[in-house]
Structures are given as structure tokens and as C-alpha cells.
Amino acid sequence: MAARREAGEGDPTLIWERPEPPSRPAPSPLSRERIVRAAIELADADGLEAVSLRKVAAALDAGPMRLYGYLSTKEELLDLMADAVYSEIPPPVRAGDDWRGALRSLAHGTRDAALRHEWFADLLSGRPHLGPNALARGEASLAALDGAPGFEHIDTIMLAVNTVNVYVIGALQRQIADLRAARTTGMDEREWQHASYPYLARMLATGRYPTLARFVRDASHADADSTFEAGLDCVLDGIAARLPRP
Amino acid sequence: MAARREAGEGDPTLIWERPEPPSRPAPSPLSRERIVRAAIELADADGLEAVSLRKVAAALDAGPMRLYGYLSTKEELLDLMADAVYSEIPPPVRAGDDWRGALRSLAHGTRDAALRHEWFADLLSGRPHLGPNALARGEASLAALDGAPGFEHIDTIMLAVNTVNVYVIGALQRQIADLRAARTTGMDEREWQHASYPYLARMLATGRYPTLARFVRDASHADADSTFEAGLDCVLDGIAARLPRP
DNA sequence: TATCACACCGATACACTGTATCGCAGTGAT
DNA sequence: ATCACTGCGATACAGTGTATCGGTGTGATA
Known part of the structure; x- marks a missing residue:
């Protein structure tokens, strides 16, 4: 050594x-x-x-x-790469009391940076990200909610930031997996989702997944962006529901 | 060949x-x-x-x-391993109209199975999971909400199931990263979270992350289970908020 | 029963990985 | 002018996924 x-x-x-x-x-x-x-x-x-x-x-x-x-170690290189992605996330903007806007900009900033570097999703399960830029993002997230009306209790802020972060991570994970699958089949994401994807079609045709089949047929398959947005709104509504009555 | x-x-x-x-x-x-x-x-x-x-x-x-x-291919082996995890997820129980219970049991079942196989988190970003057991879980999830009061519209079900799934995935990702970090330092998870974790302490002591430092000091750091539960409740509240007035 | 053809197992090989070791060259000090 | 040293990178090693293909054991056929 x-x-x-x-x-x-x-x-x-x-x-x-x-x-x-x-x-x-x-x-x-x-x-x-x-x-x-x-x-x-x-x-x-x-x-x-x-x-x-x-x-x-x-x-x-x-x-x-x-x-x-x-x-x-190579692991160190990966850690540094991950932290570099965090450095691309703009600090959340908070206009007045608009905590939803703050969390939303945080979520979008993170998502955009991660979609620019698809490999980022692969580094999420490795170890916690504690580089200076990751910490700075944490700092900015908390500060963005600090003192907003309804967020007097520290645990309320923690819950809100955590839940949004977790949602973003999960959504990224999934979208990136889909993107890759689509890419290897040569289709674009939209085509792929529309389930002309032959394997899936065959699987659904077996009749073993009737509900799934119906949903694939009937649901209005929105694109990744609107799905993300809808889920994010859902999460934000959940946070709002737990705030003290204004 | x-x-x-x-x-x-x-x-x-x-x-x-x-x-x-x-x-x-x-x-x-x-x-x-x-x-x-x-x-x-x-x-x-x-x-x-x-x-x-x-x-x-x-x-x-x-x-x-x-x-x-x-x-x-080795990739195939990994796909098969992932699908084996799905086979361990019990179908969600739905008692009457209790859609929250259904989604909750789905979330917990998934989380439990994934925590039994930590490596599962590493397979999430790879490619979409489309094995028979993964599809069966999808089928069961949709079926569990199908026809529940308030979930008449197909897109409502999609949104609910998706958001919960995404939340679970993200939460898993994060907890497992933490678990690993704790393990490599030899501490147990609780100790680690309590931030006697020396590197973090030093980093916070620099004064560059004042809000973060305050939160680490003052927040009531709940264990992973209750944090998961709190976030899940939050997401469920968000879903509830978007249902048509009963 | 003796022979043959075939299928398939796994030894060998190759290109590649992360990383330990250490000879050598080039630098700064004496 | 000499020496000590430092740190670069050639070489090496154990490991990876996988292609190739010779030998062997099997089932079918004469």
C-alpha cells in the first residue's frame, strides 16, 4: 500500500x-x-x-x-461524478410564501439535471450522496421552506422535503429505465409506451392479466413529463393536506 | 454464435x-x-x-x-432475480372500500420484499421489470383499486398506483443507500442517523450549511419505518385530495 | 450387438476490468 | 556534480463476461 x-x-x-x-x-x-x-x-x-x-x-x-x-478508488470517482450532477441543480426559487413553487422548482431542477446524465440514476442506490454540492442542495431545499407559513414545525419541513425528494428519485428511476428499454428497441418513448411493444402485447394476450390489459388499452397514456407533473401535484396536495388549517 | x-x-x-x-x-x-x-x-x-x-x-x-x-446473458439472470423478488410480494388485500388499506398493503409488501433483498434496489434503474411476477403484481395493484368508490375513472387509478409505486421505489432506494453506509462504518442505522457520523459533523461545522445543521440538530430523527409511513400517508392524502367529493 | 452421428459439457482462450507492485527517470537539495 | 527522493506508469495479477470448439457420452440405427 x-x-x-x-x-x-x-x-x-x-x-x-x-x-x-x-x-x-x-x-x-x-x-x-x-x-x-x-x-x-x-x-x-x-x-x-x-x-x-x-x-x-x-x-x-x-x-x-x-x-x-x-x-x-473507482468508487470515489463515481461519488465525484454524482456530486457534479448536484452542482447542476439550480437552487429552488421561492417567491414569497409560495412553498409549492419552491418544492416544484426543486423537483424540476433535480429531474432536469438527472435526465441530462442518465447514469445518475444508477448511482442512487450506491451510497448516500454527501458531497458538498449534494449538501448544498439539501441546505437550499430546507432553507426554501424555512419559515413558510404552515411550516413552523421543523418536522413538517423534513417530511415535505423528504417526500418530494423520494418521489423525484423514484420517478427518475422509472423513467430512465423506460427510456433505456425504448432505446434498445429502437422506438422512441412514446411509441414504446403505446404498447405495440410486441412482447408485452403477447403477454397481455395470454389473458392472465385482464385488468392490466384493459388499462393498457383504455388508459390515456400521458407522456413522461405530464405523468411526473401529475404525481408531483399529488404529493404536493398531500403535503398541503397536513398543514395546519390556514 | x-x-x-x-x-x-x-x-x-x-x-x-x-x-x-x-x-x-x-x-x-x-x-x-x-x-x-x-x-x-x-x-x-x-x-x-x-x-x-x-x-x-x-x-x-x-x-x-x-x-x-x-x-x-448475465443480464437475463439479473432479470430473473428481480422477478423472483416480485414473486415474494403478497397480493394487496382490499377490504371493502378501503382503498387506502389496499395501497398501503401493496406498498408494505413491496418494501418488505425489497428489504429482504437489498440488491433489488440496484436493479431498478436497469430496465423496466416485465417478468410474469412483476406483471402479476401490476395486475393485482390495478385490480385492488378497480371499482373502489372515487376511482371510477381509469386515469385516477393509474395516477394513484403510479404515485405510490414511485414513492416506494424512491424510499427504498434511499433507505438502502443509508443502510449500506451505516454498515460500512460499522454503526447501526440509528447511530448513523444520529449524526455522530464524524464526516458529516465536520462538514456541518464549516458553517456552510446553517439550515441543514440546525435541522440535523433539532429535528426528531425518526427511524426508517416511521419515516416511510409518514411519507406514505402524505402520498395517500394527496391521492384522497384528488378524488371526487364523496 | 456393434456402429455411427449427434448433442452438449466444459476446458481453454480472449478482451477487459480494478488495482498492487516497483524499476526508472527526472527533480531538488546538498 | 552528486545524491536522495518522489512519483509516473509499465507490468502484473486476479477477476469478470462470454466465444470457440475438441472430446465424450448418449441414443438411434444397421
């Missing part, structure tokens, strides 16, 4: 605090940020499984081992 | 329809089900990244290549 993995051996979250190696002028035009940027480019283009230390290094004209001066 | 990958070459969802190879009596005491069971045991014990075709095959006293008679 020697001195390769320097500080914070046991605790993987310590990337956020460990200083970068001083970027020596000539021989090392590398930085954690450049590495992360290269990795994100790869992931955006070809998915997370295309991100290998070798490829990232190659994109930076370096040998794979070079990266270990800036990262001590 | 020859005859190894037989039917449904292009479409990866076709596992569900492709028949198993006829289990020849003596030399082949293997079956898709045994393979999946072995893989699930590995994943339950050591996480999804411990599931390699070699290890699964070894657990069954077979060479790695043997599995390719039953699967054409």
Missing part, C-alpha cells in the same frame, strides 16, 4: 476533504476536476459501464495508474 | 417466453430456477457484485459455461 492511499483509509467519504495533490506545473496538467469531467463525458455518451479507469485515463492522455494520485 | 443463443436474439425481454431446455434426467439436475436461487443466495449474502457466473456455477457444481444453456 505504501503512500498511495494517503488519508482516510477506512472511511470512503473522506474524498470530499482530502486535498488534491498540488498540481505540479509541467508534468501534471491533471486535476480531480478534469478527471471527473472526462468521466462524465464518457458516461453521458455511452453509459456508466463505459466508464473504466483505463478509458478515462486514455481520454486524458495518461496511464491508468496516474489517476490513483487523485482518487483512491 | 451457433445454437447457443437460440430464440429471441435481439430482444432481451424474451427470456420470459423462451422454454427451458428439457431437463435431461441424469446429467443435468440444473434448472433456471435453481440457478436463480443460487444467485439470489449469493446476492443476499454478499451483494450483487458478488454474483458472477463463475461463482453461481460453482455453487451448483458446474462449470461457468454450463449456465449458458439456461441463460443467454
Whole structure:
């Protein structure tokens, strides 16, 4: 092991605090940020499984081992990538007492950033995101509701922010899974949803799923955006219902 | 390629329809089900990244290549594993008009099954789950609300089921990420949440996240179960708010 | 019963992964 | 001018998913 993995051996979250190696002028035009940027480019283009230390290094004209001066593990790179996504989420806007607007802008900001980087969904189940940008987003979320009318109790705010976040995460997960499925079959999302999707059609034709079949036939299949919006409204209504009578 | 990958070459969802190879009596005491069971045991014990075709095959006293008679890809194995989790979800009970109870039991059943198999969360972003058991769960969910008072319109049912599902998925994702983080630090979940977690404490001490710090200090950090319950109630309230006046 | 044809198992191989090791070159100090 | 050292990256290793294909055991046929 020697001195390769320097500080914070046991605790993987310590990337956020460990200083970068001083970027020596000539021989090392590398930085954690450049590495992360290269990795994100790869992931955006070809998915997370295309991100290998070798490829990232190659994109930076370096040998794979070079990266270990800036990262001590591939997991760290993934953490940094996730945090970079958080940095793209704009702070929620709160106009006066419009807490719904605040939560809504938070939700949309998160969703937009995540849809720009589909691989983000794959990093959600890994470990909690605690990088500086993720924390900043947390800070901004809470601050956006802090002091809004009806949100006097701290636990009310927690519940609201948590529920919205959880909804957004779940919705993302699902939409991205669908997007990928659609892409591998070559259809666009709309076509796919309309269930000319042959396997599903055959499965439904077995008669084992009568209700499902009826719904696939009769429901007005909205696009992903409006479905997201409808669910979000639903969640916001639920939050509103638990506020003290104004 | 020859005859190894037989039917449904292009479409990866076709596992569900492709028949198993006829289990020849003596030399082949293997079956898709045994393979999946072995893989699930590995994943339950050591996480999804411990599931390699070699290890699964070894657990069954077979060479790695043997599995390719039953699967054409590791992805298929993962799909089968995911569907096995769905088979553990009990059909939602609906007592009379109690649609809340139906959705609640659906949510809990899903959550319980997923917490029994933490790796399930990692499979959510992969591709949509369309195995027979997943479809059966879909069927049961819709059927549970079908005809309940207030749910006359098909889109109302869709919205309700979708929103609950999405909430459950998101909540799972998050709790499992937390569980893992807690485990790698050796603490139990409760301890971890109570933020003696040293990195977080240091980060909050920087003063860059004042609201967050206050919340971590003052909020009553409920355990995962009650948080889930509270959020679920919130979502159910939101659904209730959108029903036609009774 | 002896032979043949065929099916299939799994050893071998390949390209790829993350990462440990360590020789060597290049730098700064003496 | 010499030395000590630092840190880069070639090499190596154990592991992955999967393609290939030789050998073997089986069932059918003569």
C-alpha cells in the first residue's frame, strides 16, 4: 500500500476533504476536476459501464495508474461524478410564501439535471450522496421552506422535503429505465409506451392479466413529463393536506 | 454464435417466453430456477457484485459455461432475480372500500420484499421489470383499486398506483443507500442517523450549511419505518385530495 | 450387438476490468 | 556534480463476461 492511499483509509467519504495533490506545473496538467469531467463525458455518451479507469485515463492522455494520485478508488470517482450532477441543480426559487413553487422548482431542477446524465440514476442506490454540492442542495431545499407559513414545525419541513425528494428519485428511476428499454428497441418513448411493444402485447394476450390489459388499452397514456407533473401535484396536495388549517 | 443463443436474439425481454431446455434426467439436475436461487443466495449474502457466473456455477457444481444453456446473458439472470423478488410480494388485500388499506398493503409488501433483498434496489434503474411476477403484481395493484368508490375513472387509478409505486421505489432506494453506509462504518442505522457520523459533523461545522445543521440538530430523527409511513400517508392524502367529493 | 452421428459439457482462450507492485527517470537539495 | 527522493506508469495479477470448439457420452440405427 505504501503512500498511495494517503488519508482516510477506512472511511470512503473522506474524498470530499482530502486535498488534491498540488498540481505540479509541467508534468501534471491533471486535476480531480478534469478527471471527473472526462468521466462524465464518457458516461453521458455511452453509459456508466463505459466508464473504466483505463478509458478515462486514455481520454486524458495518461496511464491508468496516474489517476490513483487523485482518487483512491473507482468508487470515489463515481461519488465525484454524482456530486457534479448536484452542482447542476439550480437552487429552488421561492417567491414569497409560495412553498409549492419552491418544492416544484426543486423537483424540476433535480429531474432536469438527472435526465441530462442518465447514469445518475444508477448511482442512487450506491451510497448516500454527501458531497458538498449534494449538501448544498439539501441546505437550499430546507432553507426554501424555512419559515413558510404552515411550516413552523421543523418536522413538517423534513417530511415535505423528504417526500418530494423520494418521489423525484423514484420517478427518475422509472423513467430512465423506460427510456433505456425504448432505446434498445429502437422506438422512441412514446411509441414504446403505446404498447405495440410486441412482447408485452403477447403477454397481455395470454389473458392472465385482464385488468392490466384493459388499462393498457383504455388508459390515456400521458407522456413522461405530464405523468411526473401529475404525481408531483399529488404529493404536493398531500403535503398541503397536513398543514395546519390556514 | 451457433445454437447457443437460440430464440429471441435481439430482444432481451424474451427470456420470459423462451422454454427451458428439457431437463435431461441424469446429467443435468440444473434448472433456471435453481440457478436463480443460487444467485439470489449469493446476492443476499454478499451483494450483487458478488454474483458472477463463475461463482453461481460453482455453487451448483458446474462449470461457468454450463449456465449458458439456461441463460443467454448475465443480464437475463439479473432479470430473473428481480422477478423472483416480485414473486415474494403478497397480493394487496382490499377490504371493502378501503382503498387506502389496499395501497398501503401493496406498498408494505413491496418494501418488505425489497428489504429482504437489498440488491433489488440496484436493479431498478436497469430496465423496466416485465417478468410474469412483476406483471402479476401490476395486475393485482390495478385490480385492488378497480371499482373502489372515487376511482371510477381509469386515469385516477393509474395516477394513484403510479404515485405510490414511485414513492416506494424512491424510499427504498434511499433507505438502502443509508443502510449500506451505516454498515460500512460499522454503526447501526440509528447511530448513523444520529449524526455522530464524524464526516458529516465536520462538514456541518464549516458553517456552510446553517439550515441543514440546525435541522440535523433539532429535528426528531425518526427511524426508517416511521419515516416511510409518514411519507406514505402524505402520498395517500394527496391521492384522497384528488378524488371526487364523496 | 456393434456402429455411427449427434448433442452438449466444459476446458481453454480472449478482451477487459480494478488495482498492487516497483524499476526508472527526472527533480531538488546538498 | 552528486545524491536522495518522489512519483509516473509499465507490468502484473486476479477477476469478470462470454466465444470457440475438441472430446465424450448418449441414443438411434444397421
